Amino acid sequence: MIKAIRGTRDLLPPDTALWNFVEKTVGEVFGAYNFQEIRTPIFEATELFARGVGEETDIVSKEMFTWEDRGRAQSEKNQLLTLRPENTAGVVRAYIEHNLQQRGLNKLYYIGPQFRRERPQKGRYRQFYQIGAEVIGPASSGSESPMRDAELLEMLATLLDRLGVTGWTLELNSIGCAADRARYNEALRQALDPVKDKMCGDCQRRAVTNPLRVFDCKVPEDQPIIEQLPRISEYLDEPCRQHFGQVKEILTSAGVPFTLNDRLVRGLDYYTRTAFEFTHGALGAQNAILGGGRYDGLSESLGGPPVPGIGFAIGEDRLVMSLGKTAEEVSRKPDVYIAPLGAGMNKEAIRLARELRRHNIVAELGDETFRLKKSLETGSKLGAKYALIVGENEVSTGVFALKNLATGEQKSVARNELAGAIRASQ
RNA sequence: GUGGGAGUAGCUCAACUGGCAGAGCACCGGACUGUGGCUCCGGUUGUUGCGGGUUCGAUUCCCGUCUCCCACCCCA
Structure with a gap:
């Protein structure tokens, strides 16, 4: 792999x-x-x-x-x-x-x-x-x-x-x-020269190559020595x-x-x-x-x-x-899961999805081969607020079953009112 | 570049001194043909990181290697 x-x-x-x-x-x-x-x-x-x-x-x-x-x-x-x-x-x-x-x-x-x-x-x-x-x-x-x-x-x-x-x-x-740092570096070198032998290996190297880095040292034994070194604030x-x-x-x-x-x-x-x-x-x-x-x-x-x-x-x-938030808190979940029910409903479902998405509604689209039970389950797992059932009854009457997946409440909504009903809960 | 720890199912982890690779969660299917979360039944869970060696036999022991984690160095 x-x-x-x-x-x-x-x-x-x-x-x-x-x-x-x-x-x-x-x-x-x-x-x-x-x-x-x-x-x-x-x-x-x-x-x-x-x-x-x-x-x-x-x-x-x-x-x-x-x-x-x-x-x-x-x-x-x-x-x-x-x-x-x-x-x-x-x-x-x-x-x-x-x-x-x-x-x-x-x-x-x-x-x-x-x-x-x-x-x-x-x-x-x-x-x-x-x-x-x-x-x-x-x-x-x-x-x-x-x-x-x-x-x-x-x-x-x-x-x-x-x-x-x-x-x-x-x-x-x-x-x-730059001039301040040059003078300070020189002062540090002079201050380190008599004491560097008592310091850790890294500090002995830094004392020669880059004295400023001595301040990064985390070795406890070196800290009293570092405390005594001149400070940059005195050289500005x-x-x-x-x-x-x-x-x-x-x-x-x-x-x-x-x-x-x-x-x-x-x-x-x-x-x-x-x-x-x-x-x-x-x-x-x-x-x-x-x-x-x-x-x-x-x-x-x-x-x-x-x-x-x-x-x-x-x-x-x-x-x-270091963020206090979790990914869940800032993720956008689907507003609606569209469940086409039975043969031929895919075509209706995608038209509805297109209309709703144009209203900035997040819509997930199912498949007509899914049983309703599976569609509701899938919608729930995705965290969708609603399931929109698209079956033959709905298509022929133009009134659709819109089910709130959290509460289980279901109502009938006319096609042109779907976007409003779904957005009302946002 | 240096030092230490760890790699087993999608995830979290077991497997005595070397003896048939397991559990929970998750996932898929069914019970259940247009109404979910519960329950029950069934299923895949897999190149035990990779390559060699020892052995009748290696997840286990040895060598090498890769990756991740922790720390050093240094930086954001």
Whole structure:
């Protein structure tokens, strides 16, 4: 048997109803903040991610699905292509390519699959889905304003509430601009140098390669040492400090609760200033529902104009897991099960189904070879509200038997009143 | 990439130290020709993840492999 390959999975009904519920709500909520959808290709030039996400990140250095194109044209020959591991680089590439800066401030969102070659576990798949949004534009359009950071975070809080996700936590930090991080990295290295020998193996490696990651360490023995390390908040320059201060102020006045976490660092190279994560307890070790932050230098590093931006990505698989609702609650059941009774009734039944469906009634259609008993049973199992009996008596008189499958009550309804009778109960 | 656990019917799970693969639920048919949910009877439940090995005999023991789950790394 051919099976879905490692780290990929089929989403089947009724679960797909949950995904549709999430995506529909996302469209409504983001739409209210004047975000518009963008769709970028599923694969891009490998170079885009190497330059955008960062050559040294785990994503680029060991998790990408990359292959060499076999095109014969000179322009395609030996071109390295990669299934997108995230979508921000693609959005910024499209922004640059189509000169979207001419449109002022862009507020874009996307929903789609991403690919990373990691070992699968709870909340982690090789093909996974992200819902993301980006606010990007020239500084004169207000893209750099702390208002954008706060608005984005407030929108996320609203979305989670609308979806019925309870018990989330917003963790907030500022990781400063590039110069701040360079000074901070240096300070961390110096602070770690005398103590790193007492730390775990991972930390000893991080202390040299990427000191910021030391803060991810979960080894209990290392925590007292980590507590003593200098904090990024002490290394922010004045503009960054003020920017972060305003983000916090606006957020507070908007009534969005948050927790400061100066150990929160983002893993992709392009992040600057505001960094955040929404976490949820029901997710196991992969407890981040979504993460994001500012990326004021990303466009330039991809050869584009200097356009500040901020964005986030939601792990849709994880979001669906943390949903309080069940698939049953968000599924639409048939309003009516149409039961043709006896030879020749199929033709009548499909005409009735067509009329009712045009009234936005969900109708399931039986078959004339079914006995009435089987039809009623089938309708019940499907969760239909009514059974509509289509027999010779009904067709000849134009008055149909409409049975409420929950109560057993049955009444006679004229053909032109059927839609009204069925919809009355919706 | 590393470590641990698990794979038996559509689902949840049994099967002593190696001895005829089972139960519940679900599904299909009948009792019951135009009125369901209850009851009774009957039926399929199946390459025991896959491939090898040991054995008279393997779901069971051994080796390999695949997948899933949990954790690490890292991220959403």
